[in-house]
Amino acid sequence: FKSSGKALVFFFIFPIAFGQLRVGFYSQSCPQAETIVRNLVRQRFGVDPTVTAALLRMHFHDCFVRGCDASLLIDGTNSEKAAGPNGSVREFDLIDRIKAQLEAACPSTVSCADIVTLATRDSVALAGGPSYSIPTGRRDGRVSNNVDVALPGPTISVSGAVSFFTVKGMNTFDAVALLGAHTVGRGNCGLFSDRITNFQGSGRPDPSMDPALVTSLRNTCRNSASAALDQSTPLRFDNQFFKQIRKRRGVLQVDQRLASDRQTRGIVARYANNNAFFKRQFVRAMVKMGAVDVLTGRNGEIRRNCRRFN
DSSP: OOSHHHHTHHHHHSHHHHTTOBTTTTTTTOTTHHHHHHHHHHHHHHHOTTHHHHHHHHHHHHHTTTSSSSGGGOOSTTSGGGSGGGTTOOOHHHHHHHHHHHHHHSTTTSOHHHHHHHHHHHHHHHTTOOOOOOOBOOBBOSOOOGGGOOOOOTTOOHHHHHHHHHTTTOOHHHHHHHHGGGGGOEEEGGGTHHHHSOGGGSSSOOTTSOHHHHHHHHHHHHHOSEEESSSSSTTSOSTHHHHHHHTTOOSSHHHHHHHHSTTTHHHHHHHHHOHHHHHHHHHHHHHHHTTTTOBOTTSSBOOSBTTBOO
16 A cells, blocks of 8 residues: 555545645645654654554544544634543644644645644554545634534444444444454543443443453553553554454453354454454545545645634
8 A cells, every 4th residue: 555556546446536636736746745744753653652542532523523624633612622422532743743743844735634644644654554545625613613523432322423423424333443443542441441340230340341451450540540452462553453452452342242143253254364454444444534635736725824714
């Protein structure tokens, strides 16, 4: 997926989704754009490898509310950023640093929406995930309201989680692949504390969780506010997450359900058994997600500061 030639195959797979997005959109207007993004992400990753999980979360939370338009980056008491589910989104400073360099090199040219998309792509590769071309040409939205934020919680059913993706034009393979990003994620202990202490008021832990994991998470949550969602290789982007949930070692309830639900267990098994297949499907899903409800052409704007409208 490194060459733009291969990436162009995606246009034949989903011609309708893209509209005016294309690989190498800035090749004339800002030839160094993708290099600037990659270098700053690499610097940040060198200091803190959890940046991959942070950017994946930011990209996901942005795209699933009003499309991939960087509306999540807007500051304000009533903006998307202020909504409850976005309280744990971070690395806004990294986006600011990238934007500042791009504005110096090519003023008012590269959108904040494309910065988030490219930075996420680069961070995945740094963590050992796939390296791929992704179409650019998104424009930034002019609306950001906290009331628009309705994102799934960790106890959602599998059918609920899958339909969350399918209404955006994705399929079950895409949904499971994108949830596989939890291979580098962390979860706040509050999101699963009932599973390790008092599941559904039973006074006992969740019987579907491996007892050794229960013990381990109890120890982790005594000393820390969060735990790795992949207890095997928490900073590596790989298919270990799927192997773990097949062993009843899913930290979040929705993750564990993926391995046992009739709708998804076969896909989980395929991803667990074939790391290369998982990575290919993840790329397909990320390219689809990056095209959800995008603004292109004359719609939206190119923000000069990602935190506020022009």
